[in-house]
Amino acid sequence: MVGGVDMVSIRVHYKLSMNTKDSALRSCNRRPAVVLGGITLFFIRKYVENQEKKSSSFPPPPEVPGLPVIGNLLQLKEKKPHKTFTKWAEEYGPIYSIRTGSNTMVVLNTNDVAKEAMVTKYSSISARKLSNALKILTCDKSMVAMSDYNEFYKTAKRHLLTSTLGPNAQKRHRIHRDTMINNMCEQFHAHVEMYPSEAVNFRKIFQSELFGLSLKQAIGEDVKSIYVEEFGTTLSKQDIFKILVIDPMEGAIEVDWRDFFPYLKWIPNKSFENKIRQMHFHRQALMKALIEQQMKRITSGKEINCYLDYLLSEANTLTEHQRLMLLWEDIIEASDTVLVTTEWAMYELSKDPERQKRLLLDIQNVCGSNKVTEEKLCQLPYLAAIFHETLRKHSPVPILPLRYVHEDAQLGGYNIPKGTEEINCYLDYLLSEANMLTEQQMLMLLWEAIIEASDTTLVTTEWAMYELSKDPQRQKRLLLEIQNVCGPDKLTEEKLCQLPYLAAIFHETLRKHSPVPIVPLRYVHEDAQLGGYNIPEGTEIAINIYGCNMDRRVWESPDEWKPERFLNAKEDTTELHKTMAFGSGKRACAGALQAMLISCVAIARFVQEFEWRLKEGEEANVDTLGLTTHKLHPLLTIIKPRNEG
Numbered sequence: 028m029v030g031g032v033d034m035v036s037i038r039v040h041y042k043l044s045m046n047t048k049d050s051a052l053r054s055c056n057r058r059p060a061v062v063l064g065g066i067t068l069f070f071i072r073k074y075v076e077n078q079e080k081k082s083s084s085f086p087p088p089p090e091v092p093g094l095p096v097i098g099n100l101l102q103l104k105e106k107k108p109h110k111t112f113t114k115w116a117e118e119y120g121p122i123y124s125i126r127t128g129s130n131t132m133v134v135l136n137t138n139d140v141a142k143e144a145m146v147t148k149y150s151s152i153s154a155r156k157l158s159n160a161l162k163i164l165t166c167d168k169s170m171v172a173m174s175d176y177n178e179f180y181k182t183a184k185r186h187l188l189t190s191t192l193g194p195n196a197q198k199r200h201r202i203h204r205d206t207m208i209n210n211m212c213e214q215f216h217a218h219v220e221m222y223p224s225e226a227v228n229f230r231k232i233f234q235s236e237l238f239g240l241s242l243k244q245a246i247g248e249d250v251k252s253i254y255v256e257e258f259g260t261t262l263s264k265q266d267i268f269k270i271l272v273i274d275p276m277e278g279a280i281e282v283d284w285r286d287f288f289p290y291l292k293w294i295p296n297k298s299f300e301n302k303i304r305q306m307h308f309h310r311q312a313l314m315k316a317l318i319e320q321q322m323k324r325i326t327s328g329k330e331i332n333c334y335l336d337y338l339l340s341e342a343n344t345l346t347e348h349q350r351l352m353l354l355w356e357d358i359i360e361a362s363d364t365v366l367v368t369t370e371w372a373m374y375e376l377s378k379d380p381e382r383q384k385r386l387l388l389d390i391q392n393v394c395g396s397n398k399v400t401e402e403k404l405c406q407l408p409y410l411a412a413i414f415h416e417t418l419r420k421h422s423p424v425p426i427l428p429l430r431y432v433h434e435d436a437q438l439g440g441y442n443i444p445k446g447t448e449e450i451n452c453y454l455d456y457l458l459s460e461a462n463m464l465t466e467q468q469m470l471m472l473l474w475e476a477i478i479e480a481s482d483t484t485l486v487t488t489e490w491a492m493y494e495l496s497k498d499p500q501r502q503k504r505l506l507l508e509i510q511n512v513c514g515p516d517k518l519t520e521e522k523l524c525q526l527p528y529l530a531a532i533f534h535e536t537l538r539k540h541s542p543v544p545i546v547p548l549r550y551v552h553e554d555a556q557l558g559g560y561n562i563p564e565g566t567e568i569a570i571n572i573y574g575c576n577m578d579r580r581v582w583e584s585p586d587e588w589k590p591e592r593f594l595n596a597k598e599d600t601t602e603l604h605k606t607m608a609f610g611s612g613k614r615a616c617a618g619a620l621q622a623m624l625i626s627c628v629a630i631a632r633f634v635q636e637f638e639w640r641l642k643e644g645e646e647a648n649v650d651t652l653g654l655t656t657h658k659l660h661p662l663l664t665i666i667k668p669r670n671e672g
């Protein structure tokens with residue numbers, strides 16, 4: 028369908044170009060006829076495009092009825108849209124559209140259609156749609172998770188995976204995870220010793236240690252306090268956590284009514300802007316102070332395996348590259364190839380008066396008596412043809428700088444062994460290397476690594492421990508599995524693959540509690556079809572992971588927490604990812620491995636070392652809060668060390 032539209036526009040464009048060329052050859056006196064022809068073709072083109080759209084055999088998705096102007100906004104008042112979306116899915120089906128003010132949003136509520144959007148139709152639905160709050164907090168998409176699919180995204184994601192989240196990086200950061208889990212267990216033991224019959228606040232211990240790990244991975248140190256000049260004061264770790272994690276998570280769901288009525292964006296909303304800008308300013312000042320402190324460490328010669336050191340070393344190499352490349356590029360392109368091409372073009376035109384005249388007519392036709400400007404270039408096909416023909420005939424760069432094949436490859440059906448020189452484009456290579464990050468982007472990427480590591484893993488582990496604490500039978504089953512595999516030894520990451528029940532607990536927790544209930548919004552940047560419906564360009568897309576995980580056609584008794592449902596999957600590992608808790612396709616969660624390693628080892632070690640029981644009254648505390656499904660009330664449990672018999 029999209030291809031069809033393209034073909035039509037190419038055909039019409041071709042006709043239009045031909046028309047321009049012909050008119051250039053005719054006399055200027057015939058211009059009214061040319062203009063009339065142009066207008067007619069313009070309308071024909073629009074008509075054909077509209078017919079293409081109308082003739083789409085796909086209907087629009089069902090609409091949830093709303094009010095004039097505001098659409099469905101009033102129905103979405105409570106801050107848990109995933110639940111309202113899931114309720115609507117029962118009435119309007121797995122895919123429907125709603126109106127949030129003047130915006131149209133399509134909501135996807137089943138695995139099939141969500142996968143179609145995230146995987147099959149990715150190329151039409153890869154751009155992020157950000158609220159005004161997120162635009163400020165993400166410094167206009169300067170983060171991997173919130174950026175569109177572009178060069179910045181690819182570079183930044185490569186850095187994040189290479190230095191921090193990819194399998195090799197995770198091996199290098201293993202020591203931090205082991206230390207973190209040991210610290211947590213020690214603190215639980217210390218609590219029992221001091222207050223044997225009092226409930227422990229699970230979140231307080233887990234959150235602080237997890238945040239410490241995220242700081243170590245990002246900037247190399249679990250910072251306990253820092254002086255920030257802009258604030259004129261020293262911040263504690265608690266303050267740092269608030270500014271870097273809690274405030275932005277809250278800010279991310281702040282609503283600016285102008286999000287829903289973009290045509291009113293000229294009206295100021297000062298209280299909203301001040302609030303979000305202040306969060307941004309605080310984060311900015313604090314991140315700068317943290318980075319400066321670490322720069323002193325680096326200058327003193329102490330390197331640490333962390334994201335900051337990696338980014339700086341990359342940036343340094345790139346700066347040198349870039350300086351060299353810019354010099355080279357400026358010199359070679361400005362003073363050489365452009366000259367070569369223009370000189371050859373003028374040579375050809377000077378010896379060919381007919382073509383020179385044709386070009387002149389073309390220019391006069393478009394510019395009249397005015398001088399040619401860059402804006403007019405797109406209307407001068409004959410000029411473009413002269414440029415390209417000169418490039419073809421005189422090839423200013425006859426052979427591209429050499430490269431060599433660094434691993435065996437096939438080219439044109441032949442085997443090309445490693446080490447063979449290949450003609451390729453050096454410029455592209457330099458350009459990609461020069462794709463350097465600015466200081467602000469680096470700050471944002473470091474902050475991203477901190478906030479993402481500090482939140483969802485806590486959410487998942489806290490809910491898993493809640494479920495296990497209220498279910499002694501399943502807790503016992505897990506303990507037996509661990510004892511069977513580890514005997515009296517403490518569980519380590521190497522043993523995870525032998526613990527299917529633990530994996531089932533992890534995945535069932537992700538399913539029932541969907542830590543990221545709605546995938547960060549995307550919008551459709553070219554007309555697409557989803558689930559048999561036509562989705563026009565500009566539509567916002569909300570993928571309701573929570574709704575998918577509560578779908579009765581896929582999950583039996585979806586409200587129950589039943590890890591055994593994942594044991595039936597037996598060898599089929601794809602079954603484990605049926606929850607789509609980490610998203611799917613190219614934008615699937617980059618931190619899934621880290622989340623799984625931390626959460627699974629923590630759950631297993633906590634159950635190995637303690638017996639867990641909910642504090643009285645805690646069972647009813649199932650409410651959630653925020654962008655992710657944070658337990659509203661921190662988990663309170665009574666713990667008893669196992670070795671006490």
Ligand code: HEM
Nearest residue numbers: 172479480483484487542543608609610614616617618622
């Ligand atoms: C249980 C824990 C986690 C869950 C449920 C989760 C879930 C998600 C989801 C649903 C997405 C969006 C996928 C999409 O847009 O299609 C995402 C993206 C992302 N997550 Fe996670 N996440 C978790 C942990 C983490 C951790 C620990 C980190 C880093 C330390 C992390 C880093 C990221 C990044 C960088 C992206 C963007 C990936 C991209 O756009 O290519 N996540 N996550």
